[in-house]
Amino acid sequence: MTEQLYYTDPRLADFEARVLQQEQNADRWAVILDRTAFYPEGGGQPADQGQLNDLQVIDVQKRGEEILHYLPEPLPGEAVVRGRIDWPRRFEFMQQHTGQHIISASLIIAAGYPTISAYLGDRYTAVEIDSDAIREEEIVAAEALANRRVSQNLPVHIHWIRPEEAENYNLRKPPPDVERLRIVEIKGVDAAACAGTHVAATGEIGLIKYDGLEKIRGRLRLHWLIGERAYRDTRDKDRLVAALNRELTCGTADILASVQELKNKLREREQRISQIEKLLAEQRAQALQDRAESREGIRLVGESFVSEEPSYVQAVYQNLLDHAKTVACILNRREADLQWWVGCSEDLHLSWKRILPPIFALIGGKGGGRDRSWQGMGSKPEGGQIFLDTLRKAIWDQLLGAKNG
Numbered sequence: 001m002t003e004q005l006y007y008t009d010p011r012l013a014d015f016e017a018r019v020l021q022q023e024q025n026a027d028r029w030a031v032i033l034d035r036t037a038f039y040p041e042g043g044g045q046p047a048d049q050g051q052l053n054d055l056q057v058i059d060v061q062k063r064g065e066e067i068l069h070y071l072p073e074p075l076p077g078e079a080v081v082r083g084r085i086d087w088p089r090r091f092e093f094m095q096q097h098t099g100q101h102i103i104s105a106s107l108i109i110a111a112g113y114p115t116i117s118a119y120l121g122d123r124y125t126a127v128e129i130d131s132d133a134i135r136e137e138e139i140v141a142a143e144a145l146a147n148r149r150v151s152q153n154l155p156v157h158i159h160w161i162r163p164e165e166a167e168n169y170n171l172r173k174p175p176p177d178v179e180r181l182r183i184v185e186i187k188g189v190d191a192a193a194c195a196g197t198h199v200a201a202t203g204e205i206g207l208i209k210y211d212g213l214e215k216i217r218g219r220l221r222l223h224w225l226i227g228e229r230a231y232r233d234t235r236d237k238d239r240l241v242a243a244l245n246r247e248l249t250c251g252t253a254d255i256l257a258s259v260q261e262l263k264n265k266l267r268e269r270e271q272r273i274s275q276i277e278k279l280l281a282e283q284r285a286q287a288l289q290d291r292a293e294s295r296e297g298i299r300l301v302g303e304s305f306v307s308e309e310p311s312y313v314q315a316v317y318q319n320l321l322d323h324a325k326t327v328a329c330i331l332n333r334r335e336a337d338l339q340w341w342v343g344c345s346e347d348l349h350l351s352w353k354r355i356l357p358p359i360f361a362l363i364g365g366k367g368g369g370r371d372r373s374w375q376g377m378g379s380k381p382e383g384g385q386i387f388l389d390t391l392r393k394a395i396w397d398q399l400l401g402a403k404n405g
């Protein structure tokens with residue numbers, strides 16, 4: 001049996017104990033001491049970390065009445081060891097645990113939502129409520145109430161009781177079926193059976209901040225930043241705001257208006273650019289049309305763009321198809337691939353199905369289309385020129401061959 005020092009003195013971070021037993025467990029060693037301040041994983045709280053002598057404690061687990069400290073290698077044969085707990089980490093979890101009790105109580109009082117389960121993570125504490133919706137003002141009310149409980153600096157009492165005594169406490173949820181119950185009571189605020197470690201008074205929690213929610217299996221999980229974490233989050237956001245002040249050269253109160261103004265400007269510019277792009281595409285299409293290869297009144301435009309904006313290339317292509325008796329073969333060659341558009345004006349008839357698929361291999365191409373316009377991609381941009389030449393020949397063969405035949 002291991003004496004649980006974290007219950008008699010939750011602030012104990014440095015202690016001595018006798019080694020009772022050591023056993024190998026896969027590639028780790030489990031050490032059992034006569035007493036320990038290391039909290040084993042349980043009640044939603046992760047195991048403490050720290051050292052036994054100079055060895056890192058990588059995990060702590062409960063097995064019946066014993067507590068197993070897992071080490072990466074065995075302890076040399078000393079009878080007495082010194083244990084040191086990673087205190088900042090443990091204290092953070094004491095803040096989380098106590099904070100979670102207050103949050104759960106506040107969610108009931110301020111908004112009427114009971115807690116289904118709680119999770120104390122390394123980044124945030126999550127409280128799952130029995131509801132699939134919560135209003136913003138309910139969250140604000142619960143958060144404000146929780147912080148009021150913190151500033152009242154209420155003492156946190158621990159009581160070990162028999163199950164039949166549980167009715168003397170207004171427990172927030174039914175207690176587990178065990179011989180002795182450990183009740184964590186914040187007088188007038190909350191009482192719950194809990195095996196975790198807690199701060200001595202609520203003032204030690206410091207600050208409680210709501211940090212968003214997620215929906216899981218039809219219920220809501222509210223995320224909370226408690227204690228040091230809430231402070232760090234506030235400090236990080238202050239820095240972010242200061243950086244925004246510098247970037248936008250404005251005061252904090254004007255950040256939102258400034259971003260909205262930027263977005264509006266950007267939208268106007270985008271509209272202007274798209275108008276200019278349209279004009280440019282018309283002119284480019286006309287220039288291509290003017291110097292296109294021409295046979296028997298039909299013009300064949302074959303052009304290769306290099307890493308051009310796809311929307312612009314497509315606009316040039318569409319413009320070409322608006323000209324009478326025109327066939328357009330347009331490529332946009334980029335570093336790793338190419339885009340292609342192939343089509344003809346309404347007054348021409350070409351079977352792309354017979355022309356295109358047989359020469360796709362030249363560009364590692366794929367794609368498709370309907371009637372007179374096809375488009376797609378190619379994985380071999382280096383094959384672009386030969387693809388264009390072969391395409392041109394096949395088009396003339398089909399157009400003129402059909403006419404002559």
Ligand SMILES: [Zn+2]
Nearest residue numbers: 097184194196
């Ligand atoms: Zn607790």
